């Protein structure tokens with residue numbers, strides 16, 4: 001049995017026939033080839049699969065894709081092309097906040113959502129926004145700094 005899903009993904013309308021139990025992360029990666037969304041734990045613990053659903057960060061490994069029906073999804077590919085990256089992407093790269101990079105798309109999506117709602121977040125607010133994202137490589141100091149710098153860059 002399949003189900004038809006209609007979504008807007010990175011600004012483009014998409015219609016797909018999927019299995020009703022498919023998770024959004026798998027639909028994005030396997031059916032749409034959007035491999036920037038990573039899968040780490042599949043348990044909602046690591047945040048590597050974070051995407052925006054109607055502008056809000058969600059862990060797409062646990063979200064049945066059908067819940068995104070008639071809704072808008074943004075993945076890391078939709079934030080900015082390599083030649084014009086989102087300020088969070090730019091500052092994370094510049095400040096060494098990404099090492100193996102596996103966690104980075106998830107952090108970028110959580111941070112982008114934060115900056116859309118709060119142009120000048122405090123360190124505490126940044127920590128709160130990325131509380132669902134885990135990084136094994138960097139420690140979090142550089143990531144937090146990069147998000148602060150991105151907020152500054154975005155507001156100028």
Ligand code: FES
Nearest residue numbers: 040041042047061
């Ligand atoms: S893969 Fe989704 S939270 Fe870890």
Ligand code: FES
Nearest residue numbers: 099100135136137
């Ligand atoms: S940069 Fe490797 S897990 Fe975060």
